[in-house]
Amino acid sequence: MIRLDNIRLSYGDRTLVHSATGEIRSGELTALVGRNGSGKSTLLRTLASLQPIIEGRILLGERDITTLSPADMARTLAFVTTEKVRISNLSCRDVVALGRAPYTNWIGRLQEQDEQQVMHALAAVGMSDYATKSMDHMSDGECQRIMIARALAQATPIILLDEPTAFLDMPNRYELCSLLRRLAHEEHKCILFSTHELDIALELCDSVALISPPSLHILPTEQMIRSGEIEKLFSSDIISFDATSRSVKIKG
Amino acid sequence: MRSRTTILFIVLSLVLCGLFIFDVTIGEDGVDITFDDVVASFSDGDVEDYKVTIVIDIRLVKAIMALLAGIALALSGLQMQTLFRNPMAGPYTLGISSGASLGVALFILGAPLGQMLSSELSTLGIAGAAWIGALATLFLVGAISQRIKDIMVVLIIGIMISSAVGAVVQILQFMSQEEALKNFVVWTMGSLGGVTWDKLYIIAPMIIVGLVMAVAVIKPMNMLLLGEGYARTMGLNVARTRLLILLSTTLLAGTVTAFCGPIGFIGMAMPHLSRAIFANADHRTLLPASALMGAIALLVCDILSKMYTLPINALTALLGIPIIIWVIVKKRNIV
Numbered sequence: 001m002i003r004l005d006n007i008r009l010s011y012g013d014r015t016l017v018h019s020a021t022g023e024i025r026s027g028e029l030t031a032l033v034g035r036n037g038s039g040k041s042t043l044l045r046t047l048a049s050l051q052p053i054i055e056g057r058i059l060l061g062e063r064d065i066t067t068l069s070p071a072d073m074a075r076t077l078a079f080v081t082t083e084k085v086r087i088s089n090l091s092c093r094d095v096v097a098l099g100r101a102p103y104t105n106w107i108g109r110l111q112e113q114d115e116q117q118v119m120h121a122l123a124a125v126g127m128s129d130y131a132t133k134s135m136d137h138m139s140d141g142e143c144q145r146i147m148i149a150r151a152l153a154q155a156t157p158i159i160l161l162d163e164p165t166a167f168l169d170m171p172n173r174y175e176l177c178s179l180l181r182r183l184a185h186e187e188h189k190c191i192l193f194s195t196h197e198l199d200i201a202l203e204l205c206d207s208v209a210l211i212s213p214p215s216l217h218i219l220p221t222e223q224m225i226r227s228g229e230i231e232k233l234f235s236s237d238i239i240s241f242d243a244t245s246r247s248v249k250i251k252g
Numbered sequence: 253m254r255s256r257t258t259i260l261f262i263v264l265s266l267v268l269c270g271l272f273i274f275d276v277t278i279g280e281d282g283v284d285i286t287f288d289d290v291v292a293s294f295s296d297g298d299v300e301d302y303k304v305t306i307v308i309d310i311r312l313v314k315a316i317m318a319l320l321a322g323i324a325l326a327l328s329g330l331q332m333q334t335l336f337r338n339p340m341a342g343p344y345t346l347g348i349s350s351g352a353s354l355g356v357a358l359f360i361l362g363a364p365l366g367q368m369l370s371s372e373l374s375t376l377g378i379a380g381a382a383w384i385g386a387l388a389t390l391f392l393v394g395a396i397s398q399r400i401k402d403i404m405v406v407l408i409i410g411i412m413i414s415s416a417v418g419a420v421v422q423i424l425q426f427m428s429q430e431e432a433l434k435n436f437v438v439w440t441m442g443s444l445g446g447v448t449w450d451k452l453y454i455i456a457p458m459i460i461v462g463l464v465m466a467v468a469v470i471k472p473m474n475m476l477l478l479g480e481g482y483a484r485t486m487g488l489n490v491a492r493t494r495l496l497i498l499l500s501t502t503l504l505a506g507t508v509t510a511f512c513g514p515i516g517f518i519g520m521a522m523p524h525l526s527r528a529i530f531a532n533a534d535h536r537t538l539l540p541a542s543a544l545m546g547a548i549a550l551l552v553c554d555i556l557s558k559m560y561t562l563p564i565n566a567l568t569a570l571l572g573i574p575i576i577i578w579v580i581v582k583k584r585n586i587v
Contacts, residue, residue: 048485049484049485050481050484050485070484070487070488070489071487073485073487074485074486074487075487077485078485079481079482079485081479081481081482081485083478083479083481083482085478085479085482087477087478087533088527088533089527089530089531089532089533090477090532090533090534094534095478098474098475098477098478098482098486099486101471101474101475101486101487101488102486102487104471106468106471107470107471107536108470108471108474108536150478154486
């Protein structure tokens with residue numbers, strides 16, 4: 001579980017979000033939506049301790065993020081970044097095994113339990129057959145699954161993903177988000193991912209976190225649709241959000 | 253796959269041993285020393301004293317130096333490639349060797365004090381100057397590659413640094429005294445042959461320390477394969493890792509450059525050859541593999557340079573450059 005307490009987000013000198021407060025629950029898939037440059041990545045990076053908290057407090061589980069050592073942090077939260085990873089000459093199994101780094105010794109030797117976690121993670125994303133293949137010749141969707149498997153191998157209660165669907169085609173987007181939903185429900189993980197796919201977010205996610213500068217709203221999906229916040233954020237001169245059909249329509 | 257790796261390690265180790273022995277048995281000294289003489293030199297057998305001196309004090313020292321220099325250059329290249337995430341990185345291509353040369357040039361040409369020091373102190377001074385020069389260049393390249401992600405740009409900047417350093421060295425040469433100039437020119441030509449047991453006692457510990465540091469960052473380097481963001485979220489102290497790698501690289505490449513002069517292309521090329529041969533990017537395999545390949549490459553170059561009396565720098569370039577071109581052609585559409 002992630003709890004935000006009066007968090008301020010800013011990019012450079014510009015404040016994006018004033019005092020965000022809310023809770024992202026375990027066992028749920030939560031989508032983080034918002035316009036370009038509204039602070040989605042900044043929020044995720046702040047939660048992952050990749051950048052410092054400017055103002056406010058973040059609790060991961062029961063603990064304040066600032067009291068967690070890098071090693072504790074690595075056992076609490078896994079992050080799938082937008083960085084495209086294609087390492088030649090490294091098998092998928094080895095890439096996923098890197099997720100065990102917080103648990104292995106100085107040279108990274110895998111114990112039997114680590115091996116099991118790696119195979120479990122590969123199976124969970126449906127990539128067991130790719131264990132010995134390298135990522136050079138895999139599609140974007142397959143690579144993204146491997147990176148999610150790596151995060152799973154890290155065995156953390158919280159997983160963050162920064163635009164995991166960005167390079168994927170339509171079927172892959174749905175499959176990936178269903179996978180995340182299943183992981184959240186079955187493995188009782190707290191999964192938060194940023195996305196621009198409003199339809200997928202509303203269809204598959206349990207909750208939606210919406211950045212509508214200068215505030216952040218976190219609500220269960222149904223409530224979010226009824227709240228009118230989505231219309232406020234995504235409607236423009238040419239498009240509008242229609243709450244009954246849950247989709248964006250072109251005006252006129 | 254595991255057994256393939258093991259077999260490759262055994263084969264390469266045997267090749268290395270063979271080359272090492274072969275390197276000791278041949279010489280450019282024009283003295284007729286048979287294989288039996290070499291064996292006798294090591295086992296207090298019946299052989300003339302001068303032959304023992306040649307085998308032990310010249311050939312053996314040179315072979316050990318080739319071994320150490322090969323390991324050191326390959327490992328510094330490997331660490332730079334992983335840290336900068338740049339397949340073109342290496343002590344020579346990024347201008348680290350040039351930086352070390354500048355340090356030495358400043359010490360020999362710029363500091364008149366250098367000539368008044370005893371030979372031990374001036375040896376240490378040359379090494380120290382090379383380390384400082386190498387470290388300064390590394391920090392400069394590191395700072396640039398933090399801001400600019402395009403590896404070709406970083407490479408071009410490396411070439412620019414080398415050229416700029418070359419120009420500064422030329423100016424220093426132009427302005428310096430005849431005696432100092434001679435010392436410097438001798439250093440730039442100084443190949444593996446300039447090393448003695450006394451110098452080896454300084455070189456070996458430095459390279460071993462650099463090697464231990466490199467082994468200590470095996471797991472961090474594997475984590476860095478995923479990029480800095482991933483490495484940090486997996487609990488890696490990136491700042492400390494970067495510092496360790498920079499220090500290790502400085503010790504390894506700086507020491508070799510200080511005592512053997514700039515040796516090009518081995519450091520960049522051998523990690524790539526190891527990746528290709530072992531088909532594995534895991535540093536637990538890649539680090540010992542690169543060390544082996546580096547040692548083999550430099551021993552081969554030393555043997556060829558003795559057989560045909562060629563400068564070793566020309567040979568390492570001829571061996572390394574085709575590999576570098578192959579990497580550029582292969583990587584072109586990936587990065």
